[in-house]
Amino acid sequence: MEKRVVFRSAWLPYVLVAPQIAITVIFFFWPAAQAVYYAFLVQDPFGQSSTFVWFQNFRELFHDSTYLESFKVTALFSVIVAGVGIASSLLLAVMAERVVRGAVFYKTLLIWPYAVAPAVAGVLWAFLFAPSIGIVAYWLRRMGVNWNWNVNGDQALLLVIIAATWKQISYNVLFFIAGLQSIPRSLLEAAAIDGASPLRRFWTIVFPLLSPTTFFLLVINIVYAFFDTFGVIDATTQGGPAQSTQILVYKVYFDGVKAADLGGSAAQSVVLMIIVISLTVVQFRFVEKKVQY
Amino acid sequence: MVENRPFATFVAHAILILGVAIVAFPLYVTFVASTLTYDQIVTVPMPLIPGDQLIDNYAKVLGSGSEKGSHAAVLPMLVNSFVMAMGVALGKIAISIISAFAIVYFRFPLRNFFFWMIFVTLMLPIEVRIIPTFKVASDLHLLNSYAGLILPLIASATATFLFRQFYLTVPDELAEAARMDGAGPLRFFWDVLLPLSKTNIAALFVILFILGWNQYLWPLLITSDESMYTVVIGIKRMFAGGDATSEWNLIMATAMLALLPPALVVVLMQKWFVKGLVETEK
Amino acid sequence: MAEIVLRQVQKSYSKDVRVIHGVNVTIADGEFIVIVGPSGCGKSTLLRMIAGLETVTAGEIAVGGRVVNHVEPKDRNIAMVFQNYALYPHMTVYENMSYGLRIRRVPPAQIRERVQRAARILELGPFLQRRPRELSGGQRQRVAMGRAIVREPAAFLFDEPLSNLDAKLRVQMRLEIQKLHRSLKTTSIFVTHDQVEAMTLADRMIVMNAGVVEQVGRPIEVYDKPASVFVAGFIGSPAMNFLPGRRTGNEVDLGGVRVPMPAALAQAAGDAVMVGIRPEHLQAEGAGPRFAFSVETVEALGADSLVHGRVGEGLISARVDGHATPQVGAALSFRAIPERLHFFDAATGKRLAA
Numbered sequence: 001m002e003k004r005v006v007f008r009s010a011w012l013p014y015v016l017v018a019p020q021i022a023i024t025v026i027f028f029f030w031p032a033a034q035a036v037y038y039a040f041l042v043q044d045p046f047g048q049s050s051t052f053v054w055f056q057n058f059r060e061l062f063h064d065s066t067y068l069e070s071f072k073v074t075a076l077f078s079v080i081v082a083g084v085g086i087a088s089s090l091l092l093a094v095m096a097e098r099v100v101r102g103a104v105f106y107k108t109l110l111i112w113p114y115a116v117a118p119a120v121a122g123v124l125w126a127f128l129f130a131p132s133i134g135i136v137a138y139w140l141r142r143m144g145v146n147w148n149w150n151v152n153g154d155q156a157l158l159l160v161i162i163a164a165t166w167k168q169i170s171y172n173v174l175f176f177i178a179g180l181q182s183i184p185r186s187l188l189e190a191a192a193i194d195g196a197s198p199l200r201r202f203w204t205i206v207f208p209l210l211s212p213t214t215f216f217l218l219v220i221n222i223v224y225a226f227f228d229t230f231g232v233i234d235a236t237t238q239g240g241p242a243q244s245t246q247i248l249v250y251k252v253y254f255d256g257v258k259a260a261d262l263g264g265s266a267a268q269s270v271v272l273m274i275i276v277i278s279l280t281v282v283q284f285r286f287v288e289k290k291v292q293y
Numbered sequence: 294m295v296e297n298r299p300f301a302t303f304v305a306h307a308i309l310i311l312g313v314a315i316v317a318f319p320l321y322v323t324f325v326a327s328t329l330t331y332d333q334i335v336t337v338p339m340p341l342i343p344g345d346q347l348i349d350n351y352a353k354v355l356g357s358g359s360e361k362g363s364h365a366a367v368l369p370m371l372v373n374s375f376v377m378a379m380g381v382a383l384g385k386i387a388i389s390i391i392s393a394f395a396i397v398y399f400r401f402p403l404r405n406f407f408f409w410m411i412f413v414t415l416m417l418p419i420e421v422r423i424i425p426t427f428k429v430a431s432d433l434h435l436l437n438s439y440a441g442l443i444l445p446l447i448a449s450a451t452a453t454f455l456f457r458q459f460y461l462t463v464p465d466e467l468a469e470a471a472r473m474d475g476a477g478p479l480r481f482f483w484d485v486l487l488p489l490s491k492t493n494i495a496a497l498f499v500i501l502f503i504l505g506w507n508q509y510l511w512p513l514l515i516t517s518d519e520s521m522y523t524v525v526i527g528i529k530r531m532f533a534g535g536d537a538t539s540e541w542n543l544i545m546a547t548a549m550l551a552l553l554p555p556a557l558v559v560v561l562m563q564k565w566f567v568k569g570l571v572e573t574e575k
Numbered sequence: 576m577a578e579i580v581l582r583q584v585q586k587s588y589s590k591d592v593r594v595i596h597g598v599n600v601t602i603a604d605g606e607f608i609v610i611v612g613p614s615g616c617g618k619s620t621l622l623r624m625i626a627g628l629e630t631v632t633a634g635e636i637a638v639g640g641r642v643v644n645h646v647e648p649k650d651r652n653i654a655m656v657f658q659n660y661a662l663y664p665h666m667t668v669y670e671n672m673s674y675g676l677r678i679r680r681v682p683p684a685q686i687r688e689r690v691q692r693a694a695r696i697l698e699l700g701p702f703l704q705r706r707p708r709e710l711s712g713g714q715r716q717r718v719a720m721g722r723a724i725v726r727e728p729a730a731f732l733f734d735e736p737l738s739n740l741d742a743k744l745r746v747q748m749r750l751e752i753q754k755l756h757r758s759l760k761t762t763s764i765f766v767t768h769d770q771v772e773a774m775t776l777a778d779r780m781i782v783m784n785a786g787v788v789e790q791v792g793r794p795i796e797v798y799d800k801p802a803s804v805f806v807a808g809f810i811g812s813p814a815m816n817f818l819p820g821r822r823t824g825n826e827v828d829l830g831g832v833r834v835p836m837p838a839a840l841a842q843a844a845g846d847a848v849m850v851g852i853r854p855e856h857l858q859a860e861g862a863g864p865r866f867a868f869s870v871e872t873v874e875a876l877g878a879d880s881l882v883h884g885r886v887g888e889g890l891i892s893a894r895v896d897g898h899a900t901p902q903v904g905a906a907l908s909f910r911a912i913p914e915r916l917h918f919f920d921a922a923t924g925k926r927l928a929a
Contacts, residue, residue, distance in 0.1 A: 117507030
């Protein structure tokens with residue numbers, strides 16, 4: 001879209017964009033370029049010199065079992081977080097749209113967790129599930145479950161999944177409510193007159209019309225699970241026990257900062273970049289096509 | 294819904310109450326824990342009604358931090374978080390609003406190039422370029438400083454897009470009338486465009502403030518000095534590791550302090566918050 | 576002086592797309608001139624070029640003797656009233672009207688005086704502290720005019736200002752604009768697609784079609800002697816009847832009716848001639864050529880009725896008294912007033928002249 005009317009000035013637009021361009025170049029392009037650059041280098045143990053090694057870092061990466069393991073964990077993690085998050089939010093949003101009394105009350109209460117930082121969410125749930133003192137851990141033990149996420153990798157993964165999903169519910173609910181409100185009531189009334197039950201109306205009318213929103217949230221949730229959950233992991237399990245909760249982005253951090261493997265970490269960054277760019281492109285292409293404004 | 298079905302409505306309420314309960318439960322437990330003594334927490338099961346240590350715990354935490362793990366007082370951390378959140382929100386809004394103005398209302402060589410440059414920043418979150426960004430910040434002597442906390446985070450383009458979308462909907466005739474009235478571009482921006490942008494600015498401010506407050510990875514890397522910790526980092530550093538040895542009551546009090554300001558912003562400015570979220574994701 | 580001169584003004588958007596072809600008009604000081612034409616004819620573009628909102632590809636525009644092609648709009652000493660009012664939504668009526676003056680650093684006392692004077696003329700006094708969204712369409716349009724008036728410019732430019740108003744309001748505002756012009760006497764250029772507005776408001780009219788000026792003249796001139804088929808059909812309601820025919824000697828054969836042509840015109844004419852006659856100039860009796868047809872449709876308008884039929888290869892309408900109620904199928908006969916017959920060259924559409 002273009003504007004018909006424009007101002008003429010030789011220098012003013014440059015001055016106006018300068019701050020943002022400057023920040024973007026210094027803190028985005030330059031580091032991003034460096035990340036790509038480092039991915040093709042190997043530093044010697046003392047950090048004195050680096051040699052250009054083409055794709056060696058990448059090859060090592062894909063032969064590294066912990067890296068492949070991290071891939072699996074991330075895939076599992078993001079699918080469950082996105083899936084459970086979207087399904088439960090959809091349910092809550094539909095119910096919230098349905099009730100007349102208290103709708104505002106419910107919506108406000110469902111929305112506030114958005115304000116909680118992922119790291120804090122992690123801490124809260126870690127507290128609830130803390131093996132010896134957590135209240136939920138206590139109930140689990142009372143029910144006979146041997147709960148100790150410090151030792152059991154699957155349980156640790158479950159913990160971070162719960163914390164991450166919990167936090168994201170409010171975001172999803174908000175968008176689903178907006179999506180539901182944009183469905184014309186007359187469609188549902190016409191269907192009701194045609195004899196469709198509420199459940200049928202939902203699956204044959206509401207759900208398809210909601211698909212742009214659902215798809216959009218799917219991509220957002222996956223990106224969230226890939227990146228924003230760093231705080232959850234670092235605040236609770238730090239990728240452990242035994243790398244069972246080490247998602248890809250965490251490994252980038254760990255290898256780069258703790259293990260000082262700059263080349264490997266950079267190569268992982270590049271892989272992540274490719275993944276996220278693909279996701280964004282898919283989202284833009286797909287959503288832009290399907291969404292009707 | 295269309296028909297009036299009492300049972301279904303009852304079920305809807307039940308599900309909602311369950312949902313709200315699950316959502317609110319951690320908060321409630323956290324609050325209760327922040328009002329108990331350490332011993333009360335460690336003795337399972339932890340009581341589920343608030344205790345009497347509220348003032349004690351919060352005073353201790355604000356003043357001198359926990360005794361095991363990090364010793365940092367939380368009040369300075371709250372200040373840091375606040376400065377960072379405000380800095381990110383205001384900084385991003387400021388540079389974006391003038392960029393969007395330039396891109397929409399002017400024709401100049403490199404316009405499309407700059408536009409795509411800014412657009413590309415939407416694609417890569419900071420976590421992906423975290424280590425080189427740290428190096429750049431370090432080279433610029435920005436470690437352990439507010440500038441270092443804030444500047445790298447204002448690089449992304451969400452705000453620019455929002456303002457651009459908005460400006461495209463402002464009628465052309467308004468700018469033409471202003472031009473005939475004698476207003477130059479800056480005057481038009483200040484007298485006409487900016488006042489019209491107020492709701493968008495408010496919505497963005499809410500979102501960005503929360504985003505800035507809740508930042509984790511970046512502050513973790515760039516602050517090593519305790520005096521520069523934000524409250525979100527502070528909580529993590531309070532963990533002595535493991536579970537029983539941490540001072541849970543104080544950690545929970547800190548957690549409450551960490552989530553209260555953003556939660557208040559969300560609840561009190563709900564209208565703008567919702568608008569901001571929906572607009573930035575389009 | 577606020578004379579506006581357009582010399583060979585042209586506008587092209589690219590090498591191939593020319594939207595305005597060579598306009599030459601001199602607008603006298605104090606004149607109310609209306610640029611009228613269908614959508615897309617270029618009238619708004621021409622106005623915006625005078626305002627300085629569009630660039631001039633070729634030719635010159637002079638305001639008050641000064642060529643203003645490269646002068647910024649604000650320095651041309653003109654004010655514009657937009658179709659969509661273009662009021663600043665967040666400012667009060669007072670602030671809207673005074674904005675231009677404030678930018679020019681006119682002293683506040685003078686601003687107050689000018690705004691209040693304009694408010695008095697336009698009856699906006701009670702609304703000065705309101706915001707545009709609290710006003711009706713007509714009130715907003717008056718605020719837009721007020722904004723132009725306080726500038727005390729050399730000329731007013733109106734860009735279809737009444738198009739967004741409902742019919743009744745439009746009539747009312749037309750009268751107000753006339754009153755305004757009588758009292759302020761400022762040169763005014765008014766763009767509209769509505770020929771009624773053009774006829775009632777204009778001292779002179781510029782009729783445009785597809786970027787070309789077809790005719791410039793006073794309303795009655797354009798009505799009596801339209802320069803082309805287009806102008807003839809565009810101006811005057813109900814529209815003129817056009818009947819195609821072949822000329823032999825000093826007569827035009829319309830296929831059943833023979834219409835005599837003045838000798839002087841016949842000499843200049845080719846073989847294909849278009850004859851025009853307005854419905855109101857077909858009378859029951861008279862000495863002119865006779866048009867007979869059977870009624871195909873009747874439109875009852877109250878005071879008058881329009882009857883439609885066919886003559887030769889063309890359609891014809893005639894105006895009859897509203898109580899005459901002719902039936903469909905009735906055979907009617909009319910006499911055209913000879914002086915009111917128009918002859919156009921069928922190929923070029925231009926009026927035939929001696």
